[in-house]
Amino acid sequence: MVSKVLSGRMGTSGAPAETVRAIRAKAAELNYHKNVSAAALAAGKSHTVGILIHYLSRIGDLPTREEIVAGQFGIASSSLVEHVISGICDGLIAHQMRTVLGFFSTPATFERLLPCCNRSELDGIIVVDANEQLMQQLLEHNSDGLPIVTVHERRNYPELPRVSCDQPAVGELATRQLLEAGCRRIMYIGHFQDRYDGYCRALAAAGFDVDPALVFRERIYYRHQAWELWEKLGSGFPRQIDGVVAQSDELALGTLQFLLRNGFRVPQQVKIIGVDNSPFCGLLETPLSSVDQNIYEVGLTASRQLMKLIRGEEIGNVLIAPMLAVRASSSDSNDITIKP
16 A cells, blocks of 8 residues: 555555545655666666767767877867766656766777666667767667667758757857847858858848858868968958857857957957857856857757667757857947847
């Protein structure tokens, strides 16, 4: 009777209301909580989810040898890793699920994680930012149909449901903000095609053509790479522009530092916006505007999608809308403004 009352599964059994209240009161007094492991064993489930996450936590290729040797974990100060893990874990904790965390950076390190990815040990897995080669490894390994949700931008594998930030919206949001701030000669730095498409879309919506002379589809991401680009362009190039959309906050930071050291005023002469809303953006002498990819919400949604799969429900892909954090680098105000 006690187990039926506490589980809420009375079935056809009957019990006086006073008895039910007394059982629940005593359980509360004793701080009773259901034993998740015992419940999982009875149901033939592990109540455990695996989280496999790419060391660099960025959408792109595998890390370079230099990055692996350096032991780099995540883009410097971006907090993307923390946000996605926090979102995933908060969502799973709400369902009383335990987590096992594994990190990978190469096909070999990813392959070493795969033997644990089976129904006897896990109820499902969430894979964060695996490239096409690793996705194929995952599909070939998953012969027993373990529920899988991915967090990435790639569309090549319809068998693997994905949750991601809307990347065209990232580029569009950044460009539109500069247009609304009065910019008309907006430079674009970055190689992500979806974000570039958003940049083009925003310009077209405002009645402007894309000027190829202002577009730099460089495969770069870091501050020192921004410096290298600007040194090639020369200190006179900024006179041709009034705004910069950079595909990362590090590129935006490198751009900001180059402009200030060469006598340009930000935002009066050139306005700048990056992507990731990294913690350092608000700590600079000229705080950086940035597009926040809403990575916590991406992780939280991925966990909810996985729980639906585990319950046998059908799911599709989900795009999460980015948000805009407007600061002094693209605005006359020093106060941060968050916009959807």
